[in-house]
Each structure stands twice: as structure tokens, then as C-alpha cells.
Amino acid sequence: MKRLFYYTALCLVVVAGSSCSKIDNYPAPSDTINGSTIDEVTGATVQTEVGGGGTRVELLETSYSSNPVPIYFQSMQDGTFNNTKVFGATYKVSVQGPFVPLIQTDSIGNVLTDSSKTIVLKNTATLNFKVQPFLRVEWVGKPVFNADSTVTVQVKITRGTNNPNYQQPITDVNLYVCNTKYDANNNYDPRYSTLTSYSGTSGNSVLGQTITITTVGGALPAQDVFFRVGARINAGLDEYNYSTPVGLTYP
């Protein structure tokens, strides 16, 4: 009986040791696609939010199939992107976000313009997409601490495109308050952030003006905070255009 056991054990050891001799030795993806989304007028990167609600890069691997399932990765908050784990192949690359789409279609789906880029990826490809953001949100001066420990900011919002299809009225202008710089519509402190919605065309009155927004909810807590202003129009997936995040030290 004992002998049978040992034989069985020996067999198992042999089987276990000899199976899986063929390891999956296809090299891991190691090529890099990086770059940025740039406002074609100002040359600055287009600010966005982290996570699913912001700018993302679309890869269509055309060397494998003429009708590939797209691969996506998200841009960073400052409008740059970097993916170091991509297989070398031929890709059609474009970006999607709060700007005039690179691929524009008419009302029945015909492609009118297509500014996506086709690359044969080997090692590293750096791609800078020049785009027209729906809106530009720029700081006017710095945020100011008031006597009652609220904060007042000033910004100017202008249109980033003359494209007649993207002149919808502004629907929201929001001042976001957050304790990290990842301050956006998906991450803010609702107690102090000031959200303003506009209906109809009333939102257009803020265009080109220096607008002043003050935090709500009384005194800010005694800690460092970041401020960011986001604005959007009802176009595409209604994503926000943002100012840069600005940190403020509690006085």
C-alpha cells in the first residue's frame, strides 16, 4: 500500500515537472506611445480630468484586422499621455475629449475630415495632436483668500473654435474645490464648490468676460486646497474644459 502511494506520488511529481514545458514566451508589450493634446492656437495642452470622463487616446490596430475593436487609454489631467505597454504594430491613433473631434462626420455618418494619425509603432512614438477645445478657461490673477476664509477667483472663458457645429451655449461654469490637485467634476468637495448651471442661451453672457466666483458654504477648513474652474457646452459627451489647478496655502 505504501509502495503504491510512493509510485503515485512519483508519477505526480514527474507529470507536474514535465508538463508546462512550453512557456508562453511571447514578449510582453514594451513599446511606448506618448504625446499630448494641444490647443492649436495657444499651444498649451488641453486640460482635462482623470478617469473615464476626460480625454482618451484611441488605438485601432489595423495590421491585425481592417475592422479592429478599438483599444483606449486615458490621458493625464494636464492633457499629456504616456503608455509604455503597447505591442509594436500599425495603429491608427486619435484622441477624444472636450474639443472638436478629429474625425468629423455629417448627419448621415459620412466622414468629412479625419485628422487621426497612422503610425507603425516600433520602440517609441510621440504624437502631438493639435485640436480646437470647445472652451478655454483661463485664470485672471490668482485666487484670493477673503476675510471670512472663503476664496474668490477670477477667470475668463472664451470659445476655442469657430466651427459652427460647436457653438452651443455654455451650460455649466463650476468652481471646484478639492484637497488634491486632481480637482474636477468627478472629484471635488461639494461643501465649498460653487456650481452654476445656465439654461437656454443665458450662459453665453459669460463668454469673454472676467467672471468672479466665490466658494460657498462659509469658511474653508484650515488646510491647503486646490481650485479649478470647469466649463462645458452641450456637445459630444458633454465633457468639461478646465483651467489649470491652482493650489493655495491656508493663511
Next chain:
Amino acid sequence: MKKYKYILLTILILGTTACRKLDIPPKNIIQDPDVFSTSAGIQAYMARLYSELPIEDFRYSPQRGLNFFWIISPTPATTGEALSRDQTSSMQENFGGWSWDIWGGSYTVIHDCDYFIQTLPSYASNFTTAQVNAWLGEAYFVRGMTYFGLVKRFGGVPIVNKTLNYVVGTSTDELKIPRSSEQAVWDQVASDFDFAIANLPPVNADEADGSRANKYVAAAFESRAMLYAGSIAKYNTTTLFDANHNELCGIPASLANGYFQKSYNAAVMLDGVYSLYLSAWSATDKNAQYQNFVNLFSDASSKESVFVREYQYPNSVHGYDAYNVPRQLIGPNGYSSEVNPTLNFVEMFDGIPKNADGTIQNLNSSGQYNLYTNTMDLFANAEPRLRATVILPGDVFKTQNIEIRRGIYTGSASGGINPLLPAGSRSQYPTANLVTSSTASQTPYALPGGALMNPAGLSGIFTGDQTCAISGFSIRKWLNPNLPTSQVLENNETQTWIEMRYAEVLLNRAEAAYELYTAGQAGTTNYQQDAFDDINQIRSRAGATLLSNAGGMTIDSIRIERRKELAFENKTYWDLKRWRTFAKEQNGTIYRILMPFYSSQAGKYFFDARTDERNDVYTYDPRWYYEQIPQGAISKSTNLVQNPGY
């Protein structure tokens, strides 16, 4: 030796004669003739089809999907109708979570319908023509419902109207059916319902209690589906085309009126066949109107119930009461108060003192709290339908006063009581002059007269335990007032779910008529007047103030009426989606609550209206108007194009 020859001979004989017929249908598998030859077999087939109908009933939540028992992230807590301990933000439906296979599951049902439709005619000689037509009508009805369930989530989906027979070893390309245009799928829904209307009898011959379809059931759902399609055509702004210019998401706006017209026509078919429930109603008695609206959800003889889903212990059960009774009537499972109506919802109703901006009037002209002897005094003239939908603080349920109190205010009341917080503040309540309780085990507070009072009500609000009326209200609709507390258990309840009631048909009709009117469509019908009459029928039954003239009506009057009437019936979620107003309503939104306090000095109650103390923010992402097609489905069938933004 001779012996062996005989043995051999015997074996050979046995070998040739035995098992003459080996290739017979397995006896342990039910074959088509077993099912399709008798009406009992058909009934079994139908039972399966109906059990898989994708309707959002007592066993549905966006978090856990269809036909799941555990409903602690309830649908109303995603729409702003209510707040819940376990649902704290906007959400899209969670396909793939909790083994919810919306895609594969729906196509299984469609396959079952297709198979039935293809197979039944070969067995038609066993039945009368009327039976065969009616059953085919039911199969078309179920298929139409299933396509409806898909298209309202995904837009255009593959249309598969025959069973696919895959031969092992052949190419699978033929199985990879691409998505049709959204318009084509809505038209498929309409044509399936039209077939059902044409072939079903006015009363279902197998089950006449509304749990199986008849002609009018199909018409009622057609009115719902076509209203949905018309709304998409009119209000949707997201579009997606495939390489062949099929519009997978979105419908040309020019088609809106056609769909609204279909919706209207289908709704009118029920005129005179079904009616609003008025058994206990009285034009002059608000209490009777309240009781009538309560009874509507439990009276099996109601002529308002068009289509229902029935439950039966122990085979098919739910736990609605267990999750939703007020805290003081908590059942043995320890759940309660999952649905707490928001103040935003309550403020839609008539009969409450309101400020000019429509918010509840809880302050007097000098900005101090109004004081009340009882918490129900504020709601003395509330619309009866509100009381039947929401348990207001201090109202009676199961012979108990449902006690909802945030705390005892011990500060001076001699010069009136000023608001505890500045208007609009989202901060915590100050702790000074306020006695509260963190849990349901309370330490009574001695009032100035010596009497003892618990800081919080029996049903809340507790600061450290959200299993209570966190909004200041508790849900009333659907609760069974006769269920003993010991029986308030999960998987133990069997109230009938009314998926379609005549009130919705009237509301569909009103909305379709009003959309046609605003689009300048004038037929023989005065659409504006029609919508006005429909809405006033609903309002009259509800005990609400009637609209005074048709000209003063807007599309919002109709929508708000719909939201009040169909609240907590898992309909508002889909209405906000098809109106494309979800993202506007839930745009950094914190819902409002109404907190009753007792002033120990004044010996009276006051109410504080504020935003949700938890500061839960609701933001609906517009891409959710079209749900994400499950990645598993795309991996299997790479011709499927993903919806925008995923």
C-alpha cells in the same frame, strides 16, 4: 465442442436481434411533440417566457439587475425620488455584476420566442385556430418586450428573427450579426406588438387575471415603447453610425411625430376597456381618496391593472417590505428604510405650504421657524396621493404613528427660533442646544415639564445609523399594511407587481398628444384638449387640484404628473433617460431633505429643510444614455460596434 457451437450460435442470434432500434429519441429529454402537442406543454413553455420578461419589478435594481432578490440599492435612490443608505450616487446599470447577463439573457428569450413561432404551426392541428393565433401573439409580445428592453438600453442591437443553427466545424461568421439601426429596432418592437394586437383576443383565454398578455396589454406596451422612441427622436443628441451608415444610436428627428402618433393611437385602444381605480374613492373625502390610492396596489379585481407579475410563496417571492418598512416596524432580517423619499420629490405635490420658488415653506415672514403641535400639521392639506405614496412624519401606518424626528432643540424659543444653519449651508448641524441620538437605543431626555422624550423618533433620524428615515420621509407605496412584522422577511413576500396600469396609459396618451400638439400636428383630435383631459382624470383621482385651462399646460406639467403618479414603480429612471434630462437634473446635485425637530422650550415641532446631510453628490454622465455593450458580447461577435464613450 458441440456445446461451444451452440453457445456461439446463441450469441450470434442475440447479437442480430437485440437492440434493433438504437437510434431513438432519448427518453429523458423532453421533445418538441411533448411540448407542442398539449396545452399543458404550451403553458409550461409560456411560463418560462413570461418569467424571463425583462420588466423592472420588485426584483430589479440597476445595481444587481433583473430577477435578483437583494434590493438594497433601490432604483428610486438613483433617480432623485429617494435617498438610501446603500445607494449614494447616480449610476448606470451594472451589467456583468451579480451575474446579470442582459445581452445573452435577452437573446436567449428572443431565441425561445423564435423557436416557438417557428415550431407551433407544425403542431397546429392539435388546437383550435384561435388558440394557435393567441399563443403566437403572446410569443410576439414577449419578443417585442425583449427587444424593447434591449433598445432602451443600447440603441440599435442585432435583430434575430429566426433561430440560428450552427453546424459544428463551419464558419461562425454568419452568427456574428451586426447591430441594426436604432430606428429598425424600435420598428421591430412596434411590428411585434402590432402582430400581438392583431392576433391576441381581448381577454387571455388561459389566464384572465392580467398576468398574461391580451390585445390591450400589447397595445399598452406599444404606447409606452413608441413614446420612448418618439422621445429619442426628439431629444437625443448622441449619434453613432457604423461603416454602412446605419444610425446605431439616435433616430432622425423627422420621425418623432410618427412615433408619438403610434403611441397615441395605441393608448386610445384601451379607452373604455380599462379604467382608473375608483372603488373606495369619493369626490369630497380626502381620506377616501387616500385609501383608494393605497388599495389600488393590492386589489386583484382592479380594472386599472393592465399587466401584472404575480408571485407565489415559496417558488417566486420578493422582499419589498423587508427592505422598505419604516425603522420602527423593522422585520427579523434587520433591514428597513431603504427608500426614503427626498424633499425634492415631496415638493412636487399640491397641498403643502410653499414659497414662491416652489420649495416648502418652513419659515415665517421674519425668517424664523414655523412651529407645529404635531409633525403632521404641516401636511394637513397634503394631496391624498402624496400620503398614499410617502409616509409623512407622524402619519399612521399599521396602526402606529410613524415617528420621525432629527433631535430635540433645547435653546430658547421665547423670541422665535432662528434657522440652525445659514440658508444653503451643507455643514453639519451645530451641536450646541441640540440633543440627538446616534442609534436606535436611545437615552430619553427630560423635558422642562419632567416628561421624558427620546431625542430621535422611533423611525429615526439616527446620526450614526442610516437604517432610518434619512430624508425625513419613509416610503408608503406598495407596502403591505396587513403583513405581520414577524413575516416582514426577505424572500417571503408575494404582493403582485403592477407593471402596466391604466394610469400610465393615460399619461402616455397625454404626453404623446401634447408632443403632437407642440409639433403642430392637428388631426381630427384636439391634442391639447385631449392631454388636458387625461391629466385632469389623473389629478382628480389623486385628489390634486385640477388644472384650470389647457392653454396653461406645458410639457413639464405632464412630466411632473407622470413622475408623481408612477413614482417608486421603477419608471422614472427610464423617463429621465428618454427625456434626456437625467444629466441636467443630476449635475452635481445634492438632494434635499426635511428634518423635524422638537423644541423643548416651545413644546412644539419645527422643520429644517436642507441638503442631504451626507453630502452625496449625484452626477449623471450623459454617455450613460446609451449603455455600454458588454465586452464579452463584443469579444464573441466582433462585428458589434461599441457605443460612444466606452
